[in-house]
Amino acid sequence: DAGITQSPRHKVTETGTPVTLRCHQTENHRYMYWYRQDPGHGLRLIHYSYGVKDTDKGEVSDGYSVSRSKTEDFLLTLESATSSQTSVYFCAISDDRGTYEQYFGPGTRLTVT
Amino acid sequence: TQLLEQSPQFLSIQEGENLTVYCNSSSVFSSLQWYRQEPGEGPVLLVTVVTGGEVKKLKRLTFQFGDARKDSSLHITAAQPGDTGLYLCAGGQGAQKLVFGQGTRLTINP
Numbered sequence: 001d002a003g004i005t006q007s008p009r010h011k012v013t014e015t016g017t018p019v020t021l022r023c024h025q026t027e028n029h030r031y032m033y034w035y036r037q038d039p040g041h042g043l044r045l046i047h048y049s050y051g052v053k054d055t056d057k058g059e060v061s062d063g064y065s066v067s068r069s070k071t072e073d074f075l076l077t078l079e080s081a082t083s084s085q086t087s088v089y090f091c092a093i094s095d096d097r098g099t100y101e102q103y104f105g106p107g108t109r110l111t112v113t
Numbered sequence: 114t115q116l117l118e119q120s121p122q123f124l125s126i127q128e129g130e131n132l133t134v135y136c137n138s139s140s141v142f143s144s145l146q147w148y149r150q151e152p153g154e155g156p157v158l159l160v161t162v163v164t165g166g167e168v169k170k171l172k173r174l175t176f177q178f179g180d181a182r183k184d185s186s187l188h189i190t191a192a193q194p195g196d197t198g199l200y201l202c203a204g205g206q207g208a209q210k211l212v213f214g215q216g217t218r219l220t221i222n223p
Contacts, residue, residue, distance in 0.1 A: 004155075031209050042119075042201060042213040043156070050209065058210075090155050099163075100144050100205035104155030 003027050004105040006091050012111045019078040021108050023091030025071075031094040032074040033102065034058075034066060036087040043090065049074055081112045116140070117204055119214035126192060127222050134187045134200055134217045142204035145178050145185045146211070150199040192221045 003026030013019050023032060031050055035043040035058075045058030047066040055066050063085060065077045078085055088109050092102040120135045136145070144163045148156035160169050162178035162185065169176045173196075175188040189196055199218050203211040 033210075040215060042215040043203075044213075045210060048208075048210065056208070092155075094209055096209070098209075099161055100203075100209060100211055101146065101158055101161055102203075102211060103158065104148075106155050107153075 004091060004093055004103060006089075006105040006108050008108060009106065010109045012113060013081050014113055015082060016080050019081050019110065021076045021089055021091075021110070023074045023076070023105055025074075025093050027093060027095075027103075028071060029093040029103075030071075030096045031102075032068065033092040033094070034064075034074065034076045035090045035092065036060065036085075037090060037107075038087050046076065046089075078110075081110075083112050086110060086112045117202055117212055117214035119200075119202055119217050121217060122215060123218050123220075125220040125222065128193060129191055132189050132192055132219070134202075134219070135184070136186070136202035136214050137184045138204060139183065140204070141182050142206065143182075144205040145182070146203045146205070147176055147185070147187055148201045148203065150201060150216075156199075156201055192219075194221045194223050197221050 005024045007022045033048040034046040044060045049055045049068040067075045088107050090107050091105040094102045117138050146161045147159045150156040160176045165180045165182045167178045173190045177186050199216045201216045202214045
């Protein structure tokens with residue numbers, strides 16, 4: 001299994017509070033991704049990173065920001081959590097061999113009340 | 114945005130039966146991957162196909178990439194309860210990104 005951890009694994013927070021999710025990898029892969037998974041929608045890309053301090057938006061980036069100050073860590077921040085951001089969040093990593101293969105972390109279940 | 118449509122979205126069959134899951138798009142992908150996800154866990158990569166017409170086998174699972182690289186199928190022979198899970202197809206697009214289908218939730222009944 002790829003060395004990817006996510007923290008926390010579960011979180012309940014209130015509407016309007018900021019929340020930060022962490023993804024940590026030990027594989028030294030260049031690319032890191034944040035997805036959310038909701039019933040009927042599969043996995044949707046929020047933001048991704050193609051190197052330290054290099055990030056770009058995905059298809060559902062509104063209300064989210066990211067930072068990558070080290071190769072191994074990719075942080076996802078919900079600036080002011082809303083109930084529509086209740087979801088399961090997955091981090092993934094990929095190397096730069098051009099295969100597009102991604103390896104996923106165990107996920108974080110976030111509930112916004 | 115390129116879209117991938119999976120069908121069926123839900124499938125419940127008896128142990129020992131065969132099944133096929135489809136993944137279709139109007140767009141061409143540079144590669145196509147299949148993942149399986151179990152409850153409470155992240156998706157796990159099963160296979161990557163990159164050449165039009167390519168067929169790969171993984172024990173009782175057979176994966177095919179369409180000739181035009183717009184579609185793919187997953188065929189399971191003699192399904193077993195351990196095959197139960199959510200199956201996701203994903204197509205490679207620019208900048209090392211993937212677009213995912215909605216998933217097929219497969220249940221194999223003993």
